[in-house]
Amino acid sequence: MEVTGTQFILNKAIVIDIPNIQREEWLFANETAMSSYKIYYNQDNLAKDAILLEANLAEVLNCRKEFSNSDHIMILKYQVRCLMNMVPFSLTQALASEINQSNFLQPMELFEGQSMLAYRIDDENYLGHALPKVPTTERKTNSLFEDFIKDLNAVNRAELFAEDYYMPSQLEVSRDFTCSNPLLRCFLVANPLQASLERILKYMFARPFSKNQSMIFMELMPKMLQLKEQSNEFAKYFIDSPSAELNMD
Numbered sequence: 001m002e003v004t005g006t007q008f009i010l011n012k013a014i015v016i017d018i019p020n021i022q023r024e025e026w027l028f029a030n031e032t033a034m035s036s037y038k039i040y041y042n043q044d045n046l047a048k049d050a051i052l053l054e055a056n057l058a059e060v061l062n063c064r065k066e067f068s069n070s071d072h073i074m075i076l077k078y079q080v081r082c083l084m085n086m087v088p089f090s091l092t093q094a095l096a097s098e099i100n101q102s103n104f105l106q107p108m109e110l111f112e113g114q115s116m117l118a119y120r121i122d123d124e125n126y127l128g129h130a131l132p133k134v135p136t137t138e139r140k141t142n143s144l145f146e147d148f149i150k151d152l153n154a155v156n157r158a159e160l161f162a163e164d165y166y167m168p169s170q171l172e173v174s175r176d177f178t179c180s181n182p183l184l185r186c187f188l189v190a191n192p193l194q195a196s197l198e199r200i201l202k203y204m205f206a207r208p209f210s211k212n213q214s215m216i217f218m219e220l221m222p223k224m225l226q227l228k229e230q231s232n233e234f235a236k237y238f239i240d241s242p243s244a245e246l247n248m249d
Contacts, residue, residue: 006052016040021054028113028177033057035079035177037144051148055079078179082107084145084167085174093141101137104130106170109144113177117200121182124195131203135171143170172212173204181216187223194227201234 006018018040026034033055040050055076061067089109093099099108099116107113120126142150145167175181183200186193204213217237224238 016050018050018052021052026056027109029058030178031058032061032178033075033079035083037083039148048148051145053080053083055083075179078175079177081167082113082175082177085143085170086113087141088144088147090141100140101130101133102139102170103141104134105173106143107174107176115174115176115182117173118176118182118185121186121193121196121200124193124199127196127199131199134203139170169210171207172210173200173216174212175216181219183216183220184223192223192227194229198233205234205237 007015009015018038021036021038025036027036028034035053035055037054038052039048040052041047042049057072057075061075062072086107086109087093087103094110104116107115111119117127120130173181173183183197186197186200204217207213221238224234
């Protein structure tokens with residue numbers, strides 16, 4: 001059975017059919033998945049009435065037998081989370097000399113779902129200067145879903161999404177549309193960017209615990225264990241012996 005769309009039901013008398021996004025309409029596409037969004041406005045006051053977030057697995061990935069249905073669902077969840085936490089494009093933002101520091105970790109539509117952090121991982125000195133400013137900078141730009149909730153005046157709905165881990169904090173390191181993240185990107189070069197890696201880890205370990213962050217740490221562990229020079233500061237968090245003693249002091 002093919003799902004061709006969904007319905008926005010305002011009441012028994014008003015049902016709006018919302019068709020699936022067509023191939024040529026995807027805003028973001030890679031070898032993993034495609035994703036996009038549409039915003040529906042009220043014609044009387046231009047308030048946001050509905051938002052459609054859609055993700056679809058790439059055909060090549062969908063056909064590979066080594067990926068289970070659980071893997072498929074996880075990838076699609078990552079796509080939707082990236083969309084929800086993404087800072088939408090604006091001309092003012094595009095013309096600005098710098099991205100607002102409070103959005104430094106969030107995916108940006110301007111960068112096709114990458115964060116400013118991902119673009120600066122090769123500059124450890126800049127990271128050391130920028131990361132501490134993120135929690136203290138006044139927020140001037142909301143994410144795509146925050147803007148939608150603001151127009152709906154329905155903060156309680158945002159809280160429900162947060163409980164389901166669909167709404168990562170704007171202060172968290174997050175994944176992009178390729179299901180990667182800035183920490184993993186530090187290992188894409190011949191000599192891993194260990195100094196930048198440690199700058200980011202220091203920021204993350206100073207933040208409150210979240211499921212999103214713990215899953216990123218688990219993905220990072222094999223890479224950390226392969227480092228030729230173990231990080232003195234963070235090696236104790238990445239150990240490969242289940243019986244080893246962990247000294248947190």
